Amino acid sequence: MTLHGAPNDTRLWADPRLSRFSPLSRILFFDDFDCGMNGWTGLIGNYEGSLGTMLPEYRDLRPPMLSTISMWDTGTVGGLDGTYALKLATKPRPGALAVALKRLTWRYAGPLQLEVIFTFKPEAVALELLETDVRAFGFGLDLQVGDRATGAAERVMPHLRYLNALDGRRAEKWQFKRAIEPLRDIGGSGKTRSHFHLAPTGWEDVPRGDQRLCYNEIATKHNWYYVRIGFDLGSMAFTEFRCNDRVFDPSGIAPMRFPAMPNLSCMLNPFMWVEADAPTRAFLYVDSVVLSAEVDS
């Protein structure tokens, strides 16, 4: 019997913060950012010999920070519990991105589940709603099969983003990306390649994926949201996707898939990002994250 968030799951009662989540049988990590960065760091593009060899799109990515979510008009908000949340902040430029990721490896090619409690807002630079200043935020996994995999030797990258606005117009829908960006050689040794998977091209709408979130009515009010993404490392396919009350059909979404790379066996990197749509900093705040799995005993 799988205790998938059942009320009698005693693991969840052991920590009320964990009872907000519905983890699979093995909790791989439970990160509450009141306790620090917990291994979440900024994304840097691959380089060789010089930082100048990095793909240009990777040069400006901003790293995460610990935020008290302090507003100019009301003061400190804090996390859903405690004082701190992980914050991603872009530069104030349309298309600017900030990315955080955590680097692990996996041990069992079975079901995985990522759960995140988050909120987003632009920097409150004007006494206006600013509801179209954040272009998008998203969640993803960077995965590769093991070095003795019997099936296709693949690197697989599930991407899901909420397209909040585009070119100043509300979009308010979930999208996924399976299109592969060009893989480019970095440096001259032939050891390193890079591709900019968060490029604005190739995004597809999640079927029936429109969703209006609780943005609230001024730029300094934040409401927390919940997202859950299920992905199976055996079939390399989505198994579940929900945000708050909306459950989306996982059969309608697919990850990027391309040939495995030499040094990434069993890679398991969850990541998240935020993108600006205006010359205003876009913020993604994360209160806590749980990555869980069904692991053979």
Place this chain on the structure above:
Amino acid sequence: MIRRSHTTILERNVRWTGSFASEPYEAAWAFEAVCFVRALEPMLSPGAAARVHLSANGMLWTDEGTPASQSLPFWAGPKRIDAVSIVYGRLAPEGLR
């Protein structure tokens, strides 16, 4: 309890010319900060200077107050800043308000 610390890269691979301020970085948890500047290429203007700004909201800034008389080559060494009220910090050159 071992003392905790955190290192962040405020800016990377950026060519600083004229007035320049780093992006804001929240550090309400910090009692002190030590700043380093690393030049990836020879500096064309060794007389540049920088100082620390503080902000309560990341939008309006004030000087942190540590004298910033050192030029960048000297400043490239560690510089300790004691400030118990940091909410946001950023680096800015002399003259930027």
